[in-house]
Amino acid sequence: MFRVVVVTGANKGIGVVVVTGANKGIGYMFPSLDVMDPASVASLADFIKKQFGKLDLLVVGSKAKMLKEILKEGYEQSEACLGTNYYGVKHVTKALLPLLQKSNSARLVNLMSHERAKEELGDVNGLTEEKVDEVVKGFLKDVKEGLQESKGWPINFSIYMVSKAALNAYTRILTKTYPNIAINAVCPGSVKTYINYNCGIATVKKGAKSPVMLALMPDGGPSGIFYSCINRKNVVLI
Template sequence: MVILTARDEKRGLETVENLKACGLSHILFHQLEVTDQASIASMADFIKNKFGKLDILIVSSNLKAEKFIEQSYEMGEACLGTNYYGVKLVTEELIPLLQLSDSAKIVNVSSTMGQLEVVLNEKAKKELSDTDSLTEEKVEEVLKRYLEDLKEDLLETKGWPVNFSAYIMSKAALNAYTRVLAKKYPNIAINAVSPGFVKTDLNHHRGILTVEQGAKGPVMLALLPNGGPSGLFYDQMEVSTF
């Protein structure tokens, strides 16, 4: 059984009906706002009461990248709040249910825009690439410094990306968080994946891949056999660098 979530209940229910019309019958819908702790807790209770555990968590939480070509502090904060902190809130709430599964997987849908070569700020790049000492606290300290410099209009001066900077930093943080989680929970296969530039509503269907093509990487990681790789970043279906 698959539980599909969306912040917009009407659109979520319509999507479920469309999928069922295509012959995909084992789908339920539950409303979820990833920045709302009460909404997250409600979904966790739903899963616990109906199924008792969770086998696979695929998290695809995004605000449109194009909204953040050049952004205000408030927009940057909103981007990080959804794309990084929202993912973290959902994951923390659902890990106890994943630990009840004997084949648990977490798949974080990320982007090649979050690879460290795009980050530019050398101090941030060094900290986020130091896998041995990486922690959630260090990841969030990088984000805090980024937001402070964004607020003071110092992105270019301090060596941060200027265009799409909040989106880039949110995905770089998500990739780092994936590695932290993989070390913390060795019994769960936890990976991040860029599905590629997929034609979706988020990019006004300007992508080059179909939804089916974009789904291949996340589905592959969701269905890994026990003992499969963990703590890696995939560009579509191939292992890539963080």
């Protein structure tokens, strides 16, 4: 079966994509994607629509950051990280959701972390996109005013943790909103990549195993599951 697949963030971290084909014309090279550029995102969606008319699988990986970049806690760093890891991912997902809905076996896999930065982001029943955006904006405001600690935000790695927690929450909302799409998330754990100066525990090959399994699961498989490679447990998102 010929499947149309998009993987974002595939040039860094654990994302590696090899495109091959037995026949000429089967493999396509997409334009480079900048999730922060609306024109770039629209160009990708338009390309897929014209070439294939649908999308079967979307694997979303956030932009990789070096450890020394994550440790910076300034307002500009926070705004840039959230702009990419939350708003950028959300923008790409929204642009490609109409194409996913045209597939008979659509899959969406988000690469996550296990972070939950605020209690309101863990309130499954009360989650809305507006609430997540409100929490993110509140975090940026507190960073700007130097109030992270007094407002109960994480002290260490706060930028990264909040961006991932917001993305976790957004994935929960998608799961409830699009029941016809198999939407799952996975935390690959500590993987040896350039981001952590190859000080992780798992190899890149091992880190990629779980996202690939979720992406290629058969029809009728689970949806709304968050698989953590840290504690080897499944957590229901919805």
